[in-house]
Amino acid sequence: MSKSNNVYKDAFNRCLRLLDETKSLPSEPELGTLLGVSRTTVRSILSRMEETGLIAWNKRNKTVLRSPRAEDFFPEEETDSLAEIIERSFMRRLLAEGAEAGMQINELELAREIGVGTTSVREFLIRFSRFGLIEKRRNSHWVLKGFTRAFALELTEIREMFELRSASAFVALPEDSGVWVDLDSLEIEHRELASEIATRFNEFSELDERFHRLIHRASHNRFIVDFYDVIAMIFHYHYQWNKAEERQRNAVAVQEHLAYIAALKSRDPAKVDVACRKHLKSARQTLLSSIPEGRQVQPA
Amino acid sequence: MSKSNNVYKDAFNRCLRLLDETKSLPSEPELGTLLGVSRTTVRSILSRMEETGLIAWNKRNKTVLRSPRAEDFFPEEETDSLAEIIERSFMRRLLAEGAEAGMQINELELAREIGVGTTSVREFLIRFSRFGLIEKRRNSHWVLKGFTRAFALELTEIREMFELRSASAFVALPEDSGVWVDLDSLEIEHRELASEIATRFNEFSELDERFHRLIHRASHNRFIVDFYDVIAMIFHYHYQWNKAEERQRNAVAVQEHLAYIAALKSRDPAKVDVACRKHLKSARQTLLSSIPEGRQVQPA
DNA sequence: ATAATGTCTTTTATCGGGAAAAAACATTTT
DNA sequence: AAAATGTTTTTTCCCGATAAAAGACATTAT
16 A cells, blocks of 8 residues: 555545535536646546446536435545644644653654554654754654743744734735735634634634734745744644633634734834734743643753 | 665764874774764774774774775765755756746656655655745645745845844853853954965855854754754855855955954944844845846746 | 547655664673 | 673665556547
8 A cells, every 4th residue: 555545535525515516517627726636636536426426427517416425425534644644643742741852753663653654754754843843863863852841932932023024014015915905804704703702712723823824924035934834833733732721812812813903904013013012922921831840841 | 775875984984084093993882972873883894994904903902004095985975975965966956057936846857867766855855845945736746936036035034133133142141151162262263264365265154154053052042043054055055156256255254254253242232233234234245146137036 | 729528647655675874782891 | 880892673764666646648529
């Protein structure tokens, strides 16, 4: 077994959801762009849909015969890419108790544990190394630097530097730039979420990412934009792990975002600076407070 | 052939240079730390040295029998790691004319051209991607973003941000910190180089890197420290490629460094800020002036 | 003539295997 | 008993091979 067909399975599932909306499917190239896959994969999907009686397929004609049922879908766990599987396993280990700084990381052991080849694990570790949590010893093992208080402080230091710069670049953007429209719709989404925060608080983290990425893009600097990947990764797993006070925290953050958005719309650099600093300060607090005592020791 | 023994060959060559200095070699573990390799490799080296009559080896006794000759050394090109070989080939292509932004990068083609397996090329590209010059399309090819004027500007923007911050952290370091000693010896090296700049100008780039890395380390921030890898890589290849005015440029840079060092030693943040900005400005100019006209177009 | 479909080719993603190098364990020497 | 040497085991690095997926080319339909 050399390569799983998760791309096909995931696209198939997403295609199934399209069936409910139309009586017939578009052309193969069109479906390809819609699903983000090649025509080769589209045709595999169509073949299976024909076989299972979901559609009648004859050349350009792809008529929907019936609505998809639960059993038509591939199981969720079969739609993940290997990289995602490895990342999840690795992060579980990393955030679990006992992952102390200085610990060695063994490629072979990881690969066996997850049930994948060593190549995929190696590639994952190389990709992951840019997050600053692990380090390679040449011709030897990886060393875990640990999700420590020092890490969180270093991360937030850069984040604050980059976001302040991006925010001041943002207000300097011309009136006809598309960002103002994007900002308006983000503001609306924030207001909607704010009004139902009691029940929808868990939708915040996705909105948070979109908001900050919009601001960072204003820097027009690939290093700043790319650095948000580090932040997003840390926050993603951090929020999965630390659910304490989540509702309250998110309620506060939404309000801070709204103040921040208002400052941006005022185009007054001083106001932006104040609102941005305030939000980043509480974001840092949130992150720091979540680091367990046992991990606050700096590595040697 | 699955793995070359370049680690052994390189360590062997370095060990040969030790033979001139002593009458007998130290213990195996000691040699291992000295050469940065495992005892396994040390023993392979000793075996060969015994076979070729360089030493007499009996347990703890490793007596030098003769001085190494030119033919005892392994050829230089056999001591490079695969990663270095791939990097060089890739950079040659990248900096050569015709490497336009938007161009596709084909793993298989690269691997065939360099004469290595695809795995090594893939791993290289993943590692290289953090330099911001290439980007991966999921399940598909890599895209070259190109060594453009935009790239140079984005790079220097971050560099300036990071170095200014590191420099001000530097002056805040306590008197008993080891950095002041390091700074003193770097100052001496700079003065020595300055006095013979006409002939030794090509030694500047190595000194430059050590100087800036010392400053960046004062930030105590892994993201800042790691970012210097990007700068170092760009400058390394850039200097190999653009030799115009090299002597004059380096003479100026050495003087700027000396002024910068004096400012740091004064511990006056305002003076440091001035000296740092001045040097970074001319470094940026140097980099920008080297980008050929044809590459000044920004990617789409 | 454009855009779709049908078919064939190339590239990517991933595994297993094997030599190089590291690391662990056992034994000897000082 | 501490540190070296001798021996064995494990891990890393890298290749070749193969299915999945993408891409290119040929053919047909509007």
